[in-house]
Amino acid sequence: MKKPPHIPDRILAWLVAPHLREEVLGDLHERYHLQVQRLGEAKARQRYWRDARTYVRPSVMKRKPADYSTTFFLNPEMLHNYVKIAFRNLVKNTGFSVINIVGLALGMICCLFIFLWVQDEKSVDNFHAKGDNLYTVYQTISANGKVDGNYSTPLRVTPSQRTGFMLEDVKNAVPEVKHQAFYATGYELPWGHPETFQRGDTKFKLEGSRASSDFFKIFSYPLLAGNAETALSDINGVAISRKMAERFFGTPQKAMGKSLRYENRLDFRVSAVFENLPVESSLKFDFLLNWEAQKTKLEWSSNEFRLFVELAENANVPTVENKINRFLQPRLAKNKGVTTQIGLQRFRDQYLHSTFVNGKPEGGRIEYVRIFSGVALFILIIACINFMNLATARSVKRAKEVGVRKVLGSTRSHLIGQFFGEAVLLAFLAMLLTLILVVLLVPTFNQFTGKQIPLPFAQGSFWLSLLGLTVLTGLLAGSYPALFLSSLQPVRILKGVLRFTRGSVWFRQGLTVFQFGLAMILLVATLVVSRQTNYVQQAHLGYDRENLLYIRVEGSLANQRGYSLFKELASKMPGIAMVDRSSEAPHTMGFVVDDNDGAAETATGSDAINWEGKEKNASVGFKPTSVGFDFVRLMNLKLAEGRDFSRTNATDSSDAFMVNEEAVRQMGLKNPIGKWVSAWQKKGHIIGILKDYHTHSLHEPIKPLIVDVKEYEYFGVVLVRTEAGKTKEALASLRKVYGEINPNYPFDYQFIDQEYERLYRSEQVMAKLSNVFAVVAILISCLGLLGLVMFSTEQRTKEIGIRKVLGASVGQIVTLFSRDFLRLILIAILIASPIAWYAMNQWLQGFAYKVTVAWWIFALSGAGALAITLLTISFQSIKAALVNPVKSLRSE
Amino acid sequence: MRRSDLGEFEEVVLLTVAVMVPKAYSVIIAEELERETGQPVSTGAVHAALQRLEQKGYVTSVLGEATAERGGRRKRLFTVTALGGRVLTDVRSVRNRLWERIVPPTMLEWS
16 A cells, blocks of 8 residues: 655644544545545655645634643742652662762762863963963974974074074064063073072072063063062062072062172072962963073073063954064075964963974874863763763663553653752762862872862852753763653553563663773773883883982082082092083983084084085984083993093093984994094094983984093083982981072972973873772762662562472573673773773874884783673672572562 | 625535535545635634634534544544524525526526
């Protein structure tokens, strides 16, 4: 039989009043069949459309008024009843309720902490009054097809060899730039360090920066004394923080105009006192020196010379960028294949987006923000899924209530409202628990992340977002149970038949697979991250980092007499094995020279580092370092070829270079020993090849290294090898000798092994966090699984009874249950493994030296997941299998 | 009783119900009218007329049996009530009286 077109049917089924639907559609169909016989199918279809249209009239569409009035959903009596029933249910099924609330609370705690952290990250640099108009300048340099970017601005080298900046007077050339301020720290690597200030006998090492005079006009750092106009305008002035003022003078007011001795060589007069910097400031400094002073009298700590600008309101950023570039281009030295472009980035974005991709700031910490937000969401989803599973499991019991309610006149929307309400109520209870736990855990959390995040209890927005989170969780968790339970048919429920459709079974199994997939990914992540952090911490670096400490070269140590004396005296003291020096701390050498640098810095056009047989366009980035004669032995470095520096060899201090194996490879040298090399003005020969050792974090591959002995230059660090187990004596000895030789500087030292670990702080935080998240995810998933098993044993009570009567053993029944769930877990493992593999490989991309993501990690995680699953399942299934069949079969 | 209570289409439908009883329902009525008048008549129109007639109390209805052509749906069967019958008779007698008063020459002119 030919069917009539179904579109008009659909429309009519919706338009026609329910009590007329049957006869109307019946009439239409019957007429259609008659017309097919009479006129043929095509005509009949046409007629069908026309006929159907004739039913579109008010008398057909008007709904019949209901015979009985419906209950008002928000009737106080009904609300009272809902709440009562909800609490009765909670109390009656204590176990379920606890699992539910704890599960939700766990998810919420994770969410809340991550939320606090993200808020904190986003608040960085977001407090400046002119924030909307503040921009930080960056440059994009493309050289020989390679595009790089950094937060520096181009230098201008004047004939007098004074440092200057091309953009120094950009304010005058580009009207949109209202103010501009240069800024450079005095403590950043590679040459920066905390600087010593002294007044009388009081001396402190403090980390400070230098900035040009408009700095305080641009940024909203409140001044306690002095004004923004004069704070940084004097070349001999220094603006200091409240902390520094209090340390030296007692109060900020007393500090004004007083002088402080800087590094025992210059005097600065306090020109302003600013409030201690808020933690949300990404610029950190305890004092600010004048920019002119930096340019004329002080050393640069690094070659990151930053420039901040305040643009006029409504300035168009691309236009301003263009104008600045037009101003800059003619002034740049013509250098073949090298172009420099200036870009502007909103100042408040620079903290989170500070990694340069293709010469533009893109990634950075924002990636962590995104990852953690994602994890928070996932964990919340897992918790909600858990809730859904448990609620559905319990639905067998709630079904009768639904039936009775429906019979008594409850509509579907009432029931949906009721169940949503219950879920939100549970979410509120979970939120209460969450708040209590969060308050208790905040100190631990702050320790974890190294932040000081206060609980923003005073902020309305915090409570609002809590409310939002609670309601969202409630709605998310309650959605499936509410929709499922309310759809049950009263006749069938009350008859005692509750059958789940294939779809709903699939849905719940899908949820479990999803949950365990996530848990599995987190497990793998935990294993890989902790293996990598272990690897990094235990990696053999090519030198011995135990019992090794360094002291900055400064004051009297920075000349031959002081240094030699220190070395001589200290070497003889108890606990100290060897003393020598190096131009940079050996665990994190930041200084790299390549050809472009050489051209820029020496302004002679010749390359900084040159060697015998160097090809014209060879570009090798060297890490140069100057050391003392004992350096190789002190560091315990291995030689691949040639010999070590030696005092007995007269030419070694002026003519000898050592390079590492990587340098030999990149320089393309065969038989490198004896070949000539030059570094800046110094020319000499290669006397030895060092085995490759790590001069910086394992994120980067080992770079070419060139080492020479300079007995006449004294900067960098003094390295001290202490005798094993005698650290205390060694420190006491050093303190004593240091105090005698260098009385104007406080004694300050760092252990290499500790400093080395600090390089991986963010990885350690990652490792800790992924541990926590993995545990939470597995816990929540197991709670969910427990719910499912409970549900399934409850559903199959009779089946178990019959099986037992027919002779099944307990073992067989337990296997029967386990098999279903294990299948789900296996699917989860299969799906999650490739995703985890991909994600972890992405993460490991950040390391030049890394562990492999081996198959056994997946095997182990999988086995772990399976074991936990089995444990969870077996408890319930054994309990079910042990029930006496007489009881289970009798129960109705 | 006002004359306007029964529209022309309603009258025809009511008559057809009377003819087809006890098997009068909208499809049959529409088919019948189509055959008698030669004009297409939609079930929708008939259905609307029947609804009005039922409201006025000229017909009553019950749900009948389902058939396969109707997709298993039941039909609504109509019967004329006593009131409906009286109205039909009234209308008919009015017509008859008027017909009888038409003089033969007038009729001859039409044919």
